[in-house]
Amino acid sequence: MFLSRKPISQILLLFTGPLLLLLVGLQGGVALFLSLDALQQALGRSVQTKTMAISYELSSYLRKVRYNTLLLADFVDSEQTLGTYLNRVGGLVDKEALALVVTAENGTRSAYVREHTDVRKWVKADGSMSGMDMTSPVFVSKIKILKVGEVAASQVFSVRLPAQGAFADETTSVPVIQFVTPLKQADGKKGRLLSLYVAADHIGEMLTYLQSPASPLHAFHRRPAKRFSYFADPRGWILYESAQEHNAAFMPVQSRQDLRGTLGLAGMPGAFLPSDEHSAFWDSVSNARNMQPTLNQDWESENGLTFPTIMMEAGAPVLYRTSDDAEPEVWGVAFSVDRSLLPHVLGTRQAWILCGVGVVVLAVSILVLYLVGRFCAAPMLLLARKVEAAATEPAPTPVEGELRGYEANVLQQAINRMIRTLNLQLAEINDKTQRLAHYASLQQVEFTDFRDPTEELDNSALSVLRGSSSVMRQLKAEISKAAQVDADILIEGETGTGKQLVAEAVHKASRRCNGPLVPINCGALDESLLLDALFGHKKGAFSGAENDRDGAFVHAHGGTLFLDEIQSASPKVQQSLLRVIASRRVRPLGTDAEYPVDVRVICATNVNLLEEIEAGKFRQDLYYRIKVLSLHTPPLRTHTDSIPALTAYFLEQARETLGRSELALTRGAMEALLKYSWPGNVRELENCIIQAAVTARDGLIHVADLPFSKTFQPLSDSGVSTRSSDAGGFTSYRESESKKTSPFQASKGADSVASYTVHNISEETSVSAISAEAANNALNERQQRIVEYLQQQGSITRRQYLELFDYDISDRTAGRDLQDLVQKGIIRKSGAGPSTSYVFVK
Secondary structure, eight states, X not given: OOGGGSOHHHHHHHHHHHHHHHHHHHHHHHHHHHHHHHHHHHXXXXXXXXXXXXXXXXXXXXXXXXXXXXXXHTTTTSHHHHHHHHHHHTSOSSTTEXXXXXXXXXXXXXXXXXXXXXXXXXXXXXXXXXXXXXXXXXXXXXXXXXXXXXXXXXXXXXXXXXXXXXXXXXXXXXXXXXEEEEEEOTTSOEEEEXXXXXXXXXXXXXXXXXXXXXXXXXXXXXXXXXXXXXXXOTTOOEEEXXXXXXXXXXXXXXXXXXXXXEEEETTEEEEEEEOTTOHHHHHHHHHHXXXXXXXXXXXXXXXXXXXXXXXXXEEEEEEEOSSTTSOOEEEEEXXXXXXXXXXXXXXXXXHHHHXXXXXXXXXXHHHXXXXXXXXXXXHHHHHHHHHHHHXXXXXXXXXXXXXXXXXXXXXXXXXXHHHHHHHXXXXXXXXXXXXXXXXXXXXXXXXXXXXXXXXXXXXXXXXTSOXXXXXXXXXXXXXXXXXXXXXXXXXXXXXXXXXXXXXHHXXXXXXXXXXXXXXXXXXXXXXXXXXXXXXXXXXXXXXXXXXXXXXXXXXXXXXXXXXXXXXXXXXHHHHHHHHHHHHOEEOOBTOOOOEEOOOXXXXXXXXXXXXXXXXXXXXXXXHHHHOSXXXXXXXXXXXXXXXXHHHHHHHHHHHHHHTOTTOEEBHHHHHHHHHSOOTXXXXXHHHHHHHHHXXXXXXXXXXXXXXXXXXXXXXXXXXXXXXXXXXXXXXXXXXXXXXXXXXXXXXXXXXXXHHSOOOOOOTTOOOOHHHHHHHHTTOOHHHHHHHHHHHHHSEEOHHHHHHTSSSOOOHHHHHHHHHHHHHTTSEEEESOGGGOEEEEOO
16 A cells, blocks of 8 residues: 555644645635636726726717807808807818808808818819718707707718818718707708718827826736727717827727627718627627626636636727707717736735735744654664674574554554564475475476377378477468468578478478478588589589589489578679579589479578678579578577476487486476576477486486576566576677667677587686787687787688687687687688688788
8 A cells, every 4th residue: 555655744744734835725726716706896997997998088079079069059140140240260260161052031051161271262173062961860850959058969970171271172981979969040940050060080189189098097016918998989989099100090990809880871981880699798798788888708718828817808888978968868879998917916916925924824834744753653663673784694583672652662562472472384385395395396397298189190290390389380381381382482590490491391291392402501501512512513623623513403413402501692692592492403513504404492500691691791683592482490498488398308218219218307407597598499309308318417407407507597577588698708698689779689609609618718828919919809619729829920711719628619610700700800712622721911
């Protein structure tokens, strides 16, 4: 259990610390929620107040224009009196006024338009003033019921007025607000009408000014954010918006973002009417019609901000009175949009405060709980140290001394009773274990338990392959399939895995079983001898050729030719093999005649030929010629469950060879065989059984009789042995394997390690500079001895090489060692055939 391995202080902290942090976090979260809620209300009220102020400013402007209209009406006794007044005051009273029209009862009109700072009377070329009529039936009905002293204000609409500047004779469309009041006649009744046209764009100017830092409403500096105001008429048309750097014409841009609706009115292409799906906007317009302010607030998230911001939109009605005593009516709606970053700022600061408080609380909690835990756990820890000290003794003794605390004393007494009981039981167990171990070491392995029942069903061709593992069964199945077709085969596998046995099995199971099986080891012969052995020669073909000789291809006619160590063939041999395999015709040395042969070629290699091809040491076209079919002999470490069957077979051979029918194997020895890594594969296992059988006493093979018992380490889970270096100073097989990329190259030289006794190099042997260089090139012991011999003699032949050692070395091993020295540039090859020698390169 997780808590069972933790000290008391950590357990207390594990339960109390999170609880304290949870309480602090909960308190901070509630405080943050309440703070944000109060901030939301305060910001909402602030935006509402600002919107009401904008609405009041617009209403005040309308009221001012109304007073100016009444002021002009007092001077309209006649056109002469009106013109004199306008020239005297130098304008139309209001600086935003564009035109003044007096309409008589018979419909005739007198119009005065502003021209820069002056006023002039204006009549169109045709004598009319069309384009200045307010066509709204609602406004016409309001005019009819006006009384003297009352002024009606129209909604924003477009009229055509004279253009300013050089094009004064032409007209242009201008959005205006029309203020109309009846003129008082002599009898006190109303008669003529006075219309004052004011530029409606002034609404946009007012919105821009009230939104700018110069406005009285701008009380403090604020961070840049999305803030603007806009104006809509009671119908819901958004007409003006506070100007921005990219929108100097007061056209609605930001206010219609993310909205769908109708764009454009006559003379006002930027006007926008949102569709009915935008309920929040229309609710605000509806409340404004009822003279009620509105406020909409939404929380929005933004990239780079920890806490969300609040987007607020407030609306307020713009009111207008026809007279000071009249009831107000809704003339339009003013909106303010404000995005505040205060929730993010407040949330961030409070989060930092919460983190700081949490860290302080956690630090204090850790300190307090640590001290409490140490005080409570000190007696237990003291008892544990005493028990550990007692456990290191051969015979544990009871724990002495008095401990602080009731629980510690009770636990001490229980431990002492347990120690006394364990001492008695340990003595009894040791006695029984010794007797059982001695008995088990004398038990023989019954190989009948490991016998593969399918071996009795195997035909004679596959019976040479021992093993009951799934890997071996698969190999036998592949051999049976390959034997059914008459195609060349490439057998790949490490040294000692039984490649020649596989070739024999293929031959015996094929239709060529009655023909000869001719094996040739390409690594045991040099180039000239190998060419002669493969293709033969005619009498007199070279010096010493006294008789005709048929090559291996001719001897294998009607049967199978097995070429082992095919990677050792020189380029010339490879070229000759390619020609013969492709044409199935042989040309012996010394003749131009070719002889047809019927041969199945089986090649074997213990290296990766693809890597040899990349290195330029093997022909690619020959590779694909010999690899029509492919078989892979698995290393013994990959199918250790075949070891018992192989051991039984080799043990039976040892009985026959040595004449010791009583030979047997202990269970301990069998376990060691199963755990060993077997770098030499099956061949090493065979030699191991024979050597153990020779040294076994009383016919029973124990673990100590196995050759690798002194340096043996078990096979790891990954299938790699962790053996240390061998006795003679060799690098271990596994170490050499880890330095090579090919799985087959790792097994080079394993035969000599597995089959023969390694002789130590004397510690007193002097090492010259050349020997040091050889050691740096990772030479084995045999090659190092060759280098020392060459330093003295200068050259060596293969026969001298074999006589240099006091133990048997195969021709294949000698050829491989010499060829490796040639490739490393230490020696060079001189001569050909039997007179071949190897000269030391100084």
